[in-house]
Each structure stands twice: as structure tokens, then as C-alpha cells.
Amino acid sequence: MSDQTPKIKIVGRIFVNFEIHALTGLHIGGAAGTLAIGNVDNPVIRNPFNSEPYVPGSSLRGKMRSQLEKLYGLAQNTSIGRDVSIHSAKTQAEYDNSPVLHIFGIPASDFLTEPTRLIVRDAALSEQTRTAFRDARTDLPYTEVKWEAAIDRVTSAATPRQQERVPAGAIFDGALTFTLYNDQDTKLFNTVIRGLELVEEDYLGGQGARGSGQVAFKNIVISFQHHEKSVLEKHKVASLVELRALWSAQGYAAK
């Protein structure tokens, strides 16, 4: 590589492990494997080896990004499908000033970009939930089937449908990794915390407007590995409120 090439260097990584508590039923849709009489209409996504439902990293990450774009009122200027657009940058200046794009990445562009900083992992059922639900004789393994009906306003004729949901009370073990490419990225991590807060305020998965998908992030363990200096030791906090306070106490408050 020539000496003129910009250098990129990992300064450190922030590892966060947390529990995702389903406060209401959680529906993250999967593909219906077969069309058979008696099959549930809208199944949840499951691990193909143990049939346990899980929270895909892409779901949590996508929801965080969507909520942050709305929070910051970012221009929805890049089409990624029919009638669907997301925020991206058209110029280097737009990219440089967008924390969301630095955290979540950007489609191939005509200018220089940095590596995506945030990795969100799939969240499997916690051992405690796995045991509890196995013994609970739920409608389907680890899940409930929720019946809904669309009712004709004049005749009262009902059109029933089914939603498979992970019952309220389920706990998933989630994790994310945030890579720092310079020391200023510690402030960027505030945006990640904000993204998680927004998911708590909104919902995760489908059918959120009808009550599904309310979640809380609890029992958060954060460790910050800096490659050049000693920083935050491993900490455990109960909630995002405490995580934000901890991060602020380290001198990394949001601007």
C-alpha cells in the first residue's frame, strides 16, 4: 500500500451483552415451510436445528437504524425496493456528518467511506426461558398462537387469522460489538444507546401497533477494550438508563 493511502486502525472495541425481555408477545416472522391444513399462518423465525425462536441480529439492528433515522429526521433519499427508501449520503460531506451512516454503514458510494462499526448478533433464548417454556406446554414449541379477526363493519362477518408469537416473559441473550476507529467514536456509542432506547419505546418485530413486540433491555454487561490505554473495566448495569449514566460518567457524554 502506498504511503499516501489513508490509514485505518482499530483503536478498541466495546462489547455489550444484554438480555432482551419480551414484555408482550414477540412476533419476528419466519418463512412458512409448508402450506398445510392446520399450519399457523404467520410463523416466527426459528433455529433450524433446535426449532427455538430467536431474535435475528438484522431485526434489532434494522429497527435501531429505522428509529434513529426518524429521530434525526434524516432524508429518505435512497431507494432499496419498490416504495421503500432509507437514508444514505450523496456527498462526502453528508456522509462525514452522519453518525447513523458511520455506525450502520452505507451502500456502495462514489466517495470514501469507513467500515461499519456496529455488529448486532442473533439472540437465542436464554437457558432459563428455554426450560420454563419447555415445561409450559405452549401451543407450539416455545410459542403461542394468537388468533385475530378482521370484522366487517356492517355484517360483523369475521375473517380470522393466526399469529405465532413468543409469549411475554421470554428472555433472549443478545450481544453487540462496536468497533472504534478513533477515540471520538466513544461519543458515537451514545447513538447506539439511543437506538436501543428507541427500540424500547417502540417495538421489535411485527404487529407492534397491535400490542406485540414491546421489549426491555436488562442486565447489560459492557466491556471496553482499548488497545493503547486502560479504560472501562467490565461493568454490569440493570438498564439502558444506567448504561447511559455509566457512559456519561466516563466522560463520553453525547454532544
Added chain:
Amino acid sequence: MEFNLIRLKPQGAFHFGRHGIEMEAVSETCPSDTLYAALFWQALQQGQRWASEPSNPPFTISSCFPYVDGIQLLPVPMLPPLPSDKQNPGERKQFKKVRFISSEIFINLLAGTHSLRDYFQPANGVALQNGSVLVSQAEFSAKQRDANKALWKIESIPHVAVDRWSNASAYYETGQVRFAEGCGLAILALGDMQQLMQLLVQVGIDGLGGRRSKGVGQFVPILQTETLDLPAATTDSVIVLSRYLPSTAELAAGVLDLPAAYSLEDVTGWMYSPAAKAQRRKAIWMIGVGSRLNRAGLAHSIVGSSVDVAPTYDNPSAGVNHRVWRHGLALTVGCSVGDSQ
């Protein structure tokens, strides 16, 4: 020859995209040049200067191959049938289905003491994963595994992109491979294991393959205490266990002349650089794993080469101001069967 064995214990699913635009199509394995690119990127980010000399890396690696309960799988070597082998009707389809064999079968095929047909006999071999994996009966019976259960599953994951304003949705699917408990990927390696392991740990955190930021591709590397003893590549014929790009000298020496038998793979994809916009690399043809090469014209072992695949344009300023290496160095093992053919 003793090869170091490093298991890449999966922490979730992998997405190893196949050539084309469909995100559903994935492979269960990762080629050596992709893994090398991930290691190279880590080395660059850590300022390791060997990365500026790709023709002489501190280690040589194979492509990733699955393992099953400690049984290491390797690709089927491209060998001619033994003189004693008869071609029975219908068998060819069965043979073509096999993609991976255990290291014991691999060694016996290279030595010419057995043919693949021998291991289709229930007394000798067990077919797994719908016939695409063949292990010896002796290896398998010690592992207490149900032969009918999948070792890995390739699934199509549904996704929905939702418009922030209208909530209109765009549905798409991506493919990913998930390994069963006790299964995963492993590589064979030679050279500086300390440095390789240190880089692999970082690759394991960041992920290997596609869709890494969505939690796909993470693994924990484990350097096995036992090594894999495979024939040294000192014979006239060798089998390559990495994606291989012959150097000009090796081509001139007849490395692809008979009795060589090889597959060609069209290798392309996107490049990332801190110095240029994201763009597609030049496409090149490479020799696939399991290929048989002719080393007779060379006084030394087959090395291979790395090439610059930085895109070039009519307008020189539109390109990249540094090289973009594609790793094609060979990891080879010796093969003593069928040299006379």
C-alpha cells in the same frame, strides 16, 4: 507432513455468497482467498507490515472445510479411477454427489490403496448429509451420531425493509448456512501459528463472509493440539487444498499439463478500501480445491501467486491508487496414485 489444524467454531450462521446477484445462494465453505482477505484486512488495521508483501506471508492456509465431531473433512481429490474399478450404471451420479470425504479416506485415495467406490460399501463407509459427505465406518462408529441428521443446513432467511414514512415493505431473502452441534469449519495451516491465531481471533469477532454486521459469520478459532498428517507434496502429482493461482513460471513448467485435472472458478466480488470508493474487483479464474497439479517440471514445490485485481478504467484517475491483492498461494499435499496415466 504435519499440518496444523485450526477449528473455526461457529457462533451463529455464516453467509458465504456464491457468484451471482442472488443473496439466497450460499456455500457451506469459505475459500482460502476469502479467508486470506479477511486476515489481510486485520493485518492492515493492526499495522502489520507483512501485509505489504503478499507474495511472502508468514503462513499458508487451506480453504475452510467442515468437520464432524472431530472427523476432519477434505475435498474429493480429482483422481482417475483405479484400474480395478468398473463403471457400473448409475454409480456416476452417486460419485458426483460426494463433495467431502474424511481425512482417512482422503489419505487412502491419495495412496491408491482404496477407491471411492470401496467406501460406498456399508461395511467400509457411511454417507452423511444426503450423500455429499463420506466418512469411514471406523471413524463414524466411534462418534455416536445419527447418520440421517443434517450436519449443516442452508436456510433462506426472510427479511423486510420497511419504509420509514409509509411503512411500505420490501421483502427479500438471504441465504445462510448453520452448522449442527459438534460441526463447523476448519483450516489446515503451515507457518507462524501465533500470528495466524492472533489474526483469526479478530476475524472471528468481526465475522467471516457476508452480512457480518447482522451477526453472521462469527467464530472462535481453536488451534488443535493434534496435527493432520498428510503426504508431503514431493511427488510429481499434488492435490491443492486452497484456491490456487499458478505463477507464470509454474504455467511454463507445465503445472496444468497432463495428468493434471482441475476445476476453474470465476472469482470476483467487491473490494473495500479506505482510499477509494467501493467497487468491483477484476474477475479472475482460479484453480479450485481438490484439483490435481503436475509438479514434474518444477524443482521445488508449487507456490502459486497473488495478483493485483484493482479495477482499471479508461480514466486512470477513477481507479484505486494502491494494489488490491487476490491470494492464490497453494497449500498442497502429495499424491502417488496414477502418475503413469
